[in-house]
Amino acid sequence: MKRDTLLSMLHDMLLARAFEERAAQEYTKGNIAGFLHLYPGEEAVAVGVLHGAEPNDYIVSTYREHVHALVRGVPAEKVMAELFGRRDGCSGGMGGSMHLFDHERRFMGGYGIVGETYPVAIGIGYSIAMQELPEAVICFFGDGAVNQGTFHESLNMAALWKLPVLFVCENNRYQIGTEIHRHSAVTEVYKRACGYRIPSEKVNGMDVLAVHQATLSALQRIREGTGPQFLEVETYRFRGHSMSDPGSYRPNVEVQAFKDEDPVTVVLEESIPNYPTESQLDALGRDNIAHLTGHMRREGYLEMEDVAHMKDEIARLVDSAVNFALNSPEPDMQDAWQALNCNRGQEVVI
Amino acid sequence: MKRDTLLSMLHDMLLARAFEERAAQEYTKGNIAGFLHLYPGEEAVAVGVLHGAEPNDYIVSTYREHVHALVRGVPAEKVMAELFGRRDGCSGGMGGSMHLFDHERRFMGGYGIVGETYPVAIGIGYSIAMQELPEAVICFFGDGAVNQGTFHESLNMAALWKLPVLFVCENNRYQIGTEIHRHSAVTEVYKRACGYRIPSEKVNGMDVLAVHQATLSALQRIREGTGPQFLEVETYRFRGHSMSDPGSYRPNVEVQAFKDEDPVTVVLEESIPNYPTESQLDALGRDNIAHLTGHMRREGYLEMEDVAHMKDEIARLVDSAVNFALNSPEPDMQDAWQALNCNRGQEVVI
């Protein structure tokens, strides 16, 4: 794994964590309202998967999608402004936390009704296949979403017509307060793809590298034209389902056990053994990178300082995202009608 | 297999064939309207399965359900009267061909929207399980119905809560004009039960004995409390999807090949080798049965005369069903309001 890749994954995971914790604070302050579903604990999924996607791939996500949007490159300020319901939000303040959209980055929306991501994804996949384009669609959903009828219907069609869709189940073992063994007859989600003959695999979602590797292979097979692929990524959310959920249905020991495997910590550890050798870095040219590694070798903890630095930067980024959001105007009714009639054009209706 | 069982299966299959062919004629004459979905070719499924059911089991069926109703014991005259839309029909003329109901015989209806039989069946199963009754539910559906979302949702719940439901897929390989390999990514329907860990089996639907045997075993396991069971029964419909379908999407050779395996013919042949021996019959006491076998042994075709006789009787039965239907009055608007408000009772609403 290239150092840059590793560093940028680390960056995105730290950003994800900081952004979400800040969103929680802003919610408490009343700057954000509605339902707010946060991602801490699951960062390795979004980061591992989306770092494997190409710019012209499409992403379809759920209501728990801030981090998917951030990692996809939607600026933090536009995401935060959307959570604040402001005009400069990535959905113009009309969508909010659960409905982030970014046409330019092919971020095709967060959907609030569980199970809607499947049909949207296969529809985009259908269009790609029909035009024989070298693109793919990444479709996110949770373990609870697997029991919605659209899962079955859409996976069947995806397989039948060999659509270029990567289905990614973020299995955090809970459907709000209902644990997986109480909502699914078969709790190994990847096995449920067998009813459609879709190749599927289970991945440790606490290990960003494993997620990334599995994604790359799956996308590779998709681009070879073999049809859809399925990844079950085992993960855990540290917080309640949304800001209004105290999460008291889970024993504390369970939450702690998973926190010990925090994917952000995991990637910090991973980044040491995978750090490039000096000769590898030499090949890239000496500069602050070499300085960094030199320091690391001397002190044995440089990567921690590096991280501290990165964290500072991210804290500033998140601060400025909040400021941006606070300073962005509210949309007015004119904007709302404009959004609704965005597709009217010059058409004479009556 | 007991001779009586065999004879009564044979009787029901011949009745099924005769009833349906007569319904087709009555449709052409204008006595029946709407959609009319006929069953010729598939008799062995209804007969094999329903001869395995107990009187206190429940049956849930589709729009192609005349024969299920007949075999379940709904009098032919009440079924025919319903097809004619008359007051003495088993649904009072309100339901018609696609919506036969018989409370007394626990015939829980024919449903016209593909995929509705699953939730109805698991709901009845839920009630049985909750009360710990020794009953089961038989749920019929077609190969096309397998791709409806309710299949997935309902099978998951059935397995999760171990509901006493026998799922029976009448796989006639067509969803109207769409052949199975064009509507399902996995064409071996029984494999689709694997996503829910429901025991499943494929059965030759042209062989009534095989269907019957598989049903008995499955119901036995259900009554032992192990939860749902799944049978895929491979069959074929000789006619078009409904009276308005010429069926021109199927090659003639295909239709002929399946006709050569006509389940009614098959059961006729089966009834010879399985015929009880003379000593077995002796144990039952000699009378017209012995006469029959004696004749059979002497002539080598007695069972054919027997069949001819049975057919005559059935022809009379079907004739009288038609007469009954013709003589039954039409329901009036009062009857219709009565049906709608059947559940109002003494309740004061406003």
Added chain:
Amino acid sequence: MSEETPVWKALNLAMDAEMSDDDSVFTLGEDVGLYGGSYRVTQDLYARYGEWRVRDTPISEGSFTGLAVGAAMVGMRPVVEIMTVNFALLALDAIINMAAKIPFMSGGQFPMPLVVRMPGGVAKQLAAQHSQRLEHTLMNVPGLRIAVPATPQDAWWQLRQAIRSDEPIVFLEHELLYFSKGTLDTKLPPPPMHRATVRRPGNDLTIISYSHMAKLSLKAAERLSAEGMDIEVIDLRSLRPIDWDSCAASVEKTHHLLVVEEDCGFAGAGAEIVATLTERCFHFLDAPAQRLAGLDMPTPYNGTLETASIPTTASIADAARQMLLPGEIS
């Protein structure tokens, strides 16, 4: 120009014209391909355009309608055929929560050039589950448009306009109209897609209707003309938006309004029509506006009862007479 084109054929020609003009148009639904469509609307298109553009689907209404939503978001122009409106209940999440809301929720980033065609209405003894009407439900959805053509000429143009529009449009076709014939002149320019039409001018009473009931209303008006009553018949052609100006102009002229619909009366399409026109033309009305509608009852299978459960030419004529000559008929 043909004198004798059935509605199904006009739709078929419209599909063909749009598909040949624009590669991004495709259609999907149960048996639209090899079989040619239950009501022949997609006949021959499978052979002409191939399976990717004329796609036979599994019985998965929720997801194949949602599939079309996804495809429309990336610039395709899908035309979904839901075999009949009765199965559309399974696709309402895709239509209401997705198609109609995505353009808005995305702040206007994603147009939705989607058409969902649905044959429907009370046909011939199809019984309760196959005689569902859904006008009222769809009308209440902001972001949707609804076309209800009653003639081959309207079927032809409205379908073409719907396919070309970037907004999500539900296209309600009445099963009893497919084989009714009329003039199709493809050279005539189209009126705006949602403009209402006066099918028959008159001075004594306005009947507002749509789809199959517009046809019956016209027949009733012709009967009444022999009795000296001069009825104006308006065919709405569209249920969302409704061309209120045309309707109001008529009511202000005739001072009497009868709305005829097949939909169940309670909270049906007619409620909105009566409510708005009464609000708007209150002081012009000589008598309360009336609705003649389907009974508030699931459709009975029995043919006599089925007929009695919805307006007929005779009952429309009776209702009109009753309004103009109250008390004079039984």
Added chain:
Amino acid sequence: MSEETPVWKALNLAMDAEMSDDDSVFTLGEDVGLYGGSYRVTQDLYARYGEWRVRDTPISEGSFTGLAVGAAMVGMRPVVEIMTVNFALLALDAIINMAAKIPFMSGGQFPMPLVVRMPGGVAKQLAAQHSQRLEHTLMNVPGLRIAVPATPQDAWWQLRQAIRSDEPIVFLEHELLYFSKGTLDTKLPPPPMHRATVRRPGNDLTIISYSHMAKLSLKAAERLSAEGMDIEVIDLRSLRPIDWDSCAASVEKTHHLLVVEEDCGFAGAGAEIVATLTERCFHFLDAPAQRLAGLDMPTPYNGTLETASIPTTASIADAARQMLLPGEIS
């Protein structure tokens, strides 16, 4: 009798009372069990009645609602909780094509003692997909009944009545009312389930409303009384059937009608109310009946716009003033 019972608690007590009275009552839905229900309506019932009678379900709205239909056919009395009305679009086939039609299609053989509870309405910035209103759709379904309680007292009795009834009943609960408190007197006898209530008598204008909007209408009427306007406020309590006699009596007294609803105005619940009452009380009305309703727009996430998209106490008061003193306010 308690002065300070929140609506959720009244519903919770009603569930408990019926479940302890009748073993055939059970409830199911997402997180109704261990979690206690999103809005606490099923709190503590899981511990008390066990998992078979308080069943946590997978996210499978279509099938678990259908499951309840099947169970009701064999004599159970299921109470489905659809977590919010927004997800009910996925269950409409079960509600409309199954629950409402089976008693009829079976010729009256199968009663349908089913209750489907749905929290809903525009709450606090839940955005377009979580602010769906469905009154109009459900109202148009023959065979269904719809209760819309606005107070703890109504919540208590109407839920009990609904569970005891043998007809399929949709129970619409407003998310903003769960934590609003009021008097609950379980000793008071119940009015008939669908009878409307005059929440405030008055002579100048009738406001007809329901659920959360009935509460706001009452507030608006109280404000206006300080300005010398005497407004009668009717809380419908039921949307199917509607207690027309109570409504008509009021309109015949006040000669002015304003209908207030949160539903999108076009083809919303108010359309039926205005249409029927105008038909019925035409000659009593001094001015056209008016509707004040939600905008024909999906609900914006932004809080200011959200508020502007539905009636408020202030806009209700304005609309009433405008009717009584036309032109006098801006």
